[in-house]
Amino acid sequence: MGETVAEILRFLSDYFGEDFKSYSLSLAEKRVAERVAQLRLPDPAQYYQLLQSDQGEPAYLSRMLRIRFSSFFRDPLQFELLRSQITSSLLPVLSQVGFLRAWSAACAGGEEACSLAIIIDETLQLLDAHPKVQIFATDVAEDALAEGRAGYYGRGSLAGVNLKQLDTYFTAEGNGYRVAPKLLSMISYCRHDLLDPHTFAPPESLFGGFDLISCRNFLMYLDPQAYLRVFDNLFRALNPGGVLLLGKAESVPERYHQHLVRIYECGNLYRKQQAGRC
Structure with a gap:
């Protein structure tokens, strides 16, 4: 076979x-x-x-x-740990430069990108901070990107959204909910093939330079050589001091152990060391 x-x-x-x-x-x-x-x-x-x-x-x-399954706040603990990192380490630095750039890679229909936008917006409001937020959400499938741009989701995918978030960031419509324009304005949906050998980051982002990258449950479906090749690109696109989120079944290749430090014992969040600049 x-x-x-x-x-x-x-x-x-x-x-x-x-x-x-x-x-x-x-x-x-x-x-x-x-x-x-x-x-x-x-x-x-x-x-x-x-x-x-x-x-x-x-x-x-x-x-x-190209298994395309996602939902809002999939693996809730991961998002709560990320929220604490946005508060404690990312925003104090980013407030000096005035913007925050994030990349939701292999974004499927945009549920993860919207989840990131929600916790970032909630944190900004809590801290009364006002950096410009740019979230690049990429996928290779045009129909997935169209779903994200439309910002309309069935009730089943919103199981992880709490009542306050539902009232603040969504409007009931038909048999589902539509994402608030405020969230959609934070997200740029664009086609990017993570396996393309000619680019390491979404062309729309111009130069990579992300403070936060989420690439969950994509690497696990690749052969070892492709896994490493894609990971090289993710590492290159991440700013020193930036945070990387991986899926539960994914790990950092050995060559990057000294450059990416696991932030918590639980959760799969890593920080790129300042000395790891490439």
Whole structure:
């Protein structure tokens, strides 16, 4: 099965002009097996033939590989720990330069970017601070970015939002809620492929230089070489003293252990050392 799935990943890379070969082979095997079962095909080889003949199937499989699940304040403890870092370490420094730049990488439909905007805005109001906030939310999928720009979410994705936040930052509309314009004005949604070898940060950000980067539950789906390559770019884009958030199943590569210090024993937040400037 492994060789057939590797061929499928090469086909998708050629078909879309994007890097699917860097995805974990074990992940790809699971997704292909799921699709083979759904279509009641005898084996992956038959599915590969279908993939080449059915114009809609490559897009379907690409969505399965690019698992897009998110919700507001997913892993609440992580956000509370981040809130304390914004208060204690980021804002005192950023108040001197007048702006805060954050990057929500592989943002899916924008739930995480909005969650970041909420805790940043709440902290600014609490401290009566007024830096300009720029949150760059990026994904490779245009439909995900369109969802983020629209700022409309079903009730299920807002389970982590408390009542005060719901009243302050959302308006009920139909069967869901629309994000307040104030939050949307803090976020720039733009397409960026984390696996693109020609850029290390969203082009709209011009030069990277982020005080906060959140890249959660994307690295875990890559093969080891791609994991390290993407991590190199995240590290390069993070300002000295900046904070990096990773997913629960993700870790800092050994080469960066002396440059990224884990902030808490629990949670997966790291601070880039001043001496780690690249």
